[in-house]
Amino acid sequence: MLTRRDILKVGLATGAYGLLGPVPRKRVFASDLPPSPRTTPFVVELPIAPIAQPVRPFATKADPGNCVNVDGTTAVHVHGPRVVTSNTQFFLIHEQARPHSFHPQLPLNSIWGYNGMSPGPTFIAQSGTPFLIRFVNDLPQNDPVGIGEPITAIHRHGGFQFEEDDGYPLDTFCTGQSRDYFYPNEPDDGLEENEHSTLWYHDHAIDITGPNVYRGLAGFYLNFDAVDSLAGELDTSPRALRLPGRMVRLASGEQFREFDVPIVIQDKQFDNNGFLVFDSFDHNGFLGDKFVLNGAIQPFFKVARRKYRFRFLNGSNARFYQLFLSNGQPFVAIATDDLLLEHPVTVKSFEIGPAERVEVVIDFKNAALGQEIFLVNRLQQTDGRKPDQLVSPGTPLLKFIVDRDAADPSRVPDTLRPVTEGPAQLLPRVKVKREFDFERSDGAWVINGEFFDENRIDAKPKRGTPEIWTLKSGGGWAHPIHIHLTGFFILSRNGSTPPVLERGRKDTVAIGGPDFGDVQILLSFPANFRAVPRPVTGRFVFHCHNIEHEDMRMMGQFDVQP
């Protein structure tokens, strides 16, 4: 039952944000896409993807080698059945086209999703228990929508896996085929400090990653261990951090993670009739004017007066965000990309580029019951080149509604993951440095003057050996650079100590433009995995994660030497 007070609050909230339309944008796109239809914000509850459920072990299969990519290539890594450990858990995921509601005022759209969902099911892994996941491509071969191609490869972003399991862009499987991926679920170097927290999995097929991810092929992959544990805030072990979050079993028998909420932010564009659009003539980086969180446009989320852990992932093709809370409350950041920070950092806002993750704790304990707090993006971006500037008041993406009390046994300790193998330990072992210049050249993007070529190797680092890489970019474009098979420390940004949220290990870093400039990073590559002891060698890619740039081949590859 609505009361007058509720109505006034709705009025105030909408007034404050100008009915929450998109940030005004210049019409500079190749096709001058008209704005998306209006949608009423905060009428849909934030969807939470279900947890992926293991299945009975099955015999793993050899990789398909004959799926033809859009560039005519076929898989480079065609391996036999995977060698798994006796404790490996098995999963079966189908890539499917399914009707999806982005918003009740828009028609159902045909998306492509893992198990037909976007985001896909959330994997919950525990360090030391490997996963074998079979992804089956059930996508339609003659899809009427025209966004994406039913040719897929799975990259577990931020994860450490063998070359045949990394989603190397040529290693695809087509409609009717499947591919098995073995994930060791252990830190790359056996060090507890390098246990992962928030990874994600997404499509990585050569030249078509942009439309395939945009169409919905992305999901979360969370990793836990004895310290950042699955029992979370209820863990009685003295080693446990007891960060917000716990597992609960719903009445349906389904497992659910409470107070620990993964949220992927994406921007999408719709035509006058509410159908998803994409512009394959735009190579600058596609932007949409609708903000989609876990698959829903501007949803709401009911919270209790206590601490929550939010794992934000920017799953957009090209857009950067800078997020604030509307009541001015700060965030306590606990992780960047897939690794917990050494110490929590309190920030008023944080910027998050494509493919980056930032984990924060928000404590609603001082909120009034019934209070509404908005998660607001204040970073304006009008084209794929780079973010423009902070604007006020910005666009609210999500409305928190504080509607109850709940016990809060969680805490945020002063030390999260101590860095025991940081620059002080790694630097003396460095023998090689490399410089990569990410440039725009005559309407395309290159690394050190070259486009990705399947038959060219750009670097040959040695396994288990750290290196220093300088990532440079001139010309006013921002590029979020992602390097596979490594986590890295940012030694400096533009010659200076990096900002506070860039002092932990990362797997994606923004460079270029006036805001980001150049970075020098210290990276190492794993030597072995304990689960299946075998040298970690072979071909992996590094690339710009503005996916349109990546698809235009702003990508290189390194061949890790034994």
Next chain:
Amino acid sequence: MTPVAARLAVLLAVAAAGCSGPPPETPPAPPNPVATIREQHLPNIELVTHEGRHVRFYDDLVKGRVVAINFMFATCRNACPESTQHLVEVQRALGDRMGRDVTFLSISLDAERDTPEVLRGYAEAHGAGPGWYFLTGKPDDIEMLRRKLGAYDLDPVVDADRKQHTGLVILGNEPVGRWKAISALSKPVRIRQAIERTILPATEWPTGDAVVKEVPYEENERGKELVTPAEIAALLVHD
């Protein structure tokens, strides 16, 4: 509840019902991608060929065809010759498929100087054969076309430099709505392969090693250097 609040509540309830109510009886159909591309990216502007023929971009040059489109101008001395040279090599490799299976459209960004006669001279000088049209027209039309095909830079200063738009080859199979772009500065082999794939149905593509290894294997660790102990020492102090 006051009357005003009651009215508002009814309005909100109606709005809410509208949100979650049944879909309209004839829901709009999803767009047809081929038609959308035609409407949004393939304007039917008037152009003149290097042979002096007046043509329409969509009706006469693109409709029903496989095309490779680039932008150029005859006096361009830096990026352009390499682009044109690459296309000349691709033309040679495509042989008699030129004009039959694929049409090259090289559109001038310098309509004032690039008259049909100038373009004819340029075509002859480069040995452009059948199935390759050099085109000029009204500068505003070509400007619109360039933008619609995605050959532009978001930085207005860079965008004002015509040379910056000569590095892209836009490949399209119009009837099936398959479009992509490749840099004109890519290896000519890769451009030719991309054109072949635009022509052929996917089931007939050359694949695998036949494609990859047509460009010889290369290791090129550009930007690699050995680190000196002094550098490490400096970084350790910094750290």
